Amino acid sequence: MSRLDSAIRRLQAQKAALEDAAQRTADQRGMVLEFGLGNGRTYDHLRTILPGRRIVVFDRQVAAHPDCIPPDEDLYLGDLFETLPRAVAELGRAAVVAHLDIGTGDKDQSIALVARAAPLIAGLLAERAVLVSDQPVEGIPGLVPLPLPDGIAAGRIHMLQRA
Numbered sequence: 333m334s335r336l337d338s339a340i341r342r343l344q345a346q347k348a349a350l351e352d353a354a355q356r357t358a359d360q361r362g363m364v365l366e367f368g369l370g371n372g373r374t375y376d377h378l379r380t381i382l383p384g385r386r387i388v389v390f391d392r393q394v395a396a397h398p399d400c401i402p403p404d405e406d407l408y409l410g411d412l413f414e415t416l417p418r419a420v421a422e423l424g425r426a427a428v429v430a431h432l433d434i435g436t437g438d439k440d441q442s443i444a445l446v447a448r449a450a451p452l453i454a455g456l457l458a459e460r461a462v463l464v465s466d467q468p469v470e471g472i473p474g475l476v477p478l479p480l481p482d483g484i485a486a487g488r489i490h491m492l493q494r495a
């Protein structure tokens with residue numbers, strides 16, 4: 333498969349998983365968490381498919397498209413391992429959808445980053461919240477893997493639900 337095909341499938345999987353997470357949690361009250369603003373592509377999609385939900389965003393910096401910059405009050409700026417403990421104290425288990433997209437481009441580094449962040453992120457998830465991650469999330473008590481949307485190959489994206 334060409335790198336172009338692979339990138340397209342990754343983005344299709346991300347879009348399908350976020351839309352599935354939105355549907356699964358439609359009857360729940362709570363906020364959305366976006367880990368990795370980047371250029372704001374998935375933030376923009378989340379606010380499109382989840383109008384009315386508060387979306388709280390985590391990143392080291394704001395480097396997004398000017399149309400995709402979250403309001404200051406919804407931003408935790410800085411290294412995740414500094415902002416996450418503060419977010420857990422301030423927000424509690426209030427999120428119904430969380431999207432983890434903090435990949436660095438280096439596969440092993442990204443897997444290690446997610447493994448370190450996931451236990452802290454679990455502390456922000458409400459009951460039945462859905463976590464979508466570009467990297468595997470394993471061994472977190474209370475987080476159970478979900479089936480992927482139809483047509484999405486295993487491993488392209490990862491979906492879990494808080495039991």
Ligand SMILES: C[S@@+](CC[C@H](N)C(=O)[O-])C[C@H]1O[C@@H](n2cnc3c(N)ncnc32)[C@H](O)[C@@H]1O
Pocket residue numbers: 367368369370371372373374375390391392393410411412413433434435436445
């Ligand atoms: C792949 S990009 C996110 C892409 C974005 N979701 C989009 O669709 O445009 C990953 C982002 O994660 C952020 N990131 C990576 N490691 C981080 C860390 N330890 N703390 C905070 N942000 C981090 C980077 O600054 C980068 O903006």
